[in-house]
Amino acid sequence: MVVTIVTFGYKYGVPYDLDLMFDLRFLPNPNFVPELKPYTGEDARIREYIMGKPDSEEFLSRLFAFLEYLLPRYRSEGKSYLTIGFGCTGGRHRSVALSLMIAERLRQADYEVNVKHRDIGV
Numbered sequence: 001m002v003v004t005i006v007t008f009g010y011k012y013g014v015p016y017d018l019d020l021m022f023d024l025r026f027l028p029n030p031n032f033v034p035e036l037k038p039y040t041g042e043d044a045r046i047r048e049y050i051m052g053k054p055d056s057e058e059f060l061s062r063l064f065a066f067l068e069y070l071l072p073r074y075r076s077e078g079k080s081y082l083t084i085g086f087g088c089t090g091g092r093h094r095s096v097a098l099s100l101m102i103a104e105r106l107r108q109a110d111y112e113v114n115v116k117h118r119d120i121g122v
Helices: 044-049 052-076 094-110
Strands: 004-008 019-021 082-086 111-118
Touching: 004 094, 044 052, 044 082, 044 094, 052 094, 082 094, 094 111
Parallel strands: 004 082, 004 111, 019 082
Antiparallel strands: none
């Protein structure tokens, strides 16, 4: 089964072709920190800022545990692909950072993962 992760900004609309969608707008927003605003979630500074809050790590752990539970069940039903959306306000910081961390964990669990950042350049 191939897992595709799509990041997006809610202010640009929700992608229509998602199987699962997670709203990350409750996480700390680097957009409001002037020295972090220019960077994207691909930058370690952004990941460190977001993950520096205890709720962020707990959410990431719980989300990964949920996906560990779900993905084998989708696979056993014969699903050959699954598309997971991660959204934040603009699609540049939180959704990108968390999607990359989830993608890495899924790859370590032997899933084939593709990541697409829809709104990172907007």
